[in-house]
Amino acid sequence: MKHATKALALGLALVAGVAMAAEATDPTVKARQELMDVIGMNTGILGKMAGGETPFDAAAAEGAKxxxxxxxxxxxxxxxxxxxxxxxxxxxxxxxNWDDFVKKGDALKAAAEAMDATTLEGVQAGMGAIGGSCKDCHSTYRIPS
Ligand code: HEC
Structure with missing residues (x-):
């Protein structure tokens, strides 16, 4: 129960993070920010389902995952x-620290793949690992806004 609450808080925090997205003009920077926005948007979809803000939808959860x-x-x-x-x-x-950065990206991929998106419980249980991998990379490699 405690774990689910934590995952929910994390999910909602991530949804808020999407709104703070910056608008770069350099095409390379823009492309990587857009990639992150895709990640942020889809994490938001899962976070809202996990928190009961939107009804659970297995197809949408699978798609987001x-x-x-x-x-x-x-x-x-x-x-x-x-x-x-x-x-x-x-x-x-x-x-x-390129290799470490790549490893943190791989960790997110692994966390997403490990999530059981077929049930609400699975999404709730998997949110912690997904959110944790965002935080793990951002806290090291992203300038806090
Ligand atoms: C391997 C490292 C890494 C992982 C993992 C990662 N991010 Fe990021 N993220 C970054 C970096 C670096 C930036 C800053 C990019 C820039 O502004 O050039 C960023 C930027 C963002 C942005 C802002 C994009 C914009 O338009 O400015 C969002 C939203 C975001 N990440 C969401 C997430 C979410 C949600 C997760 C986890 C599900 C996640 N990220 C996982 C490294 C990561």
Whole structure:
């Protein structure tokens, strides 16, 4: 029970995070931010279901899970070019610790794939690991807004 409450809080915090998205003009930075927005939007869909804000919908949950896993698989390719933009919140540490950054992207992919999106309980149980992997990467490699 305690775990589900924590996952819910995390899910809602992530939904709020989507609204704070920056608008870069550099095309490379824009592309990686758009990839993150896809991840953020789909995490929001799962978070709202987990918290009972929207009714559970297995097809939508499966779709969101697949979208997160698919986008996570693209993190390395989208971040590899070290482009800069005043609106970017990416820390330069990413490219100095590239293997670790890639590992954190893989962790998100694994967390999304491990989620059982066929039941509400499965989504609630899986939110913690997904949200944890966002936080793990952002806290190290993203400039807090
Ligand atoms: C491997 C590292 C990593 C993981 C994992 C990760 N992020 Fe990010 N995220 C970043 C970085 C770096 C940025 C900043 C990109 C920039 O501004 O150049 C970012 C930016 C964002 C943004 C803002 C995008 C914009 O338009 O400015 C959102 C929303 C976001 N992430 C959501 C999430 C969510 C939700 C998760 C987990 C489900 C997640 N991220 C997992 C590294 C990560």
């Amino acid at each position: 697949a979208a997160i896993a698919g986008a996570a698989a693209e993190i390395a390719a989208k971040f590899e070019p070290q482009a800069a933009d005043p609106k970017s919140t990416a820390k330069e540490d990413i490219w100095a």
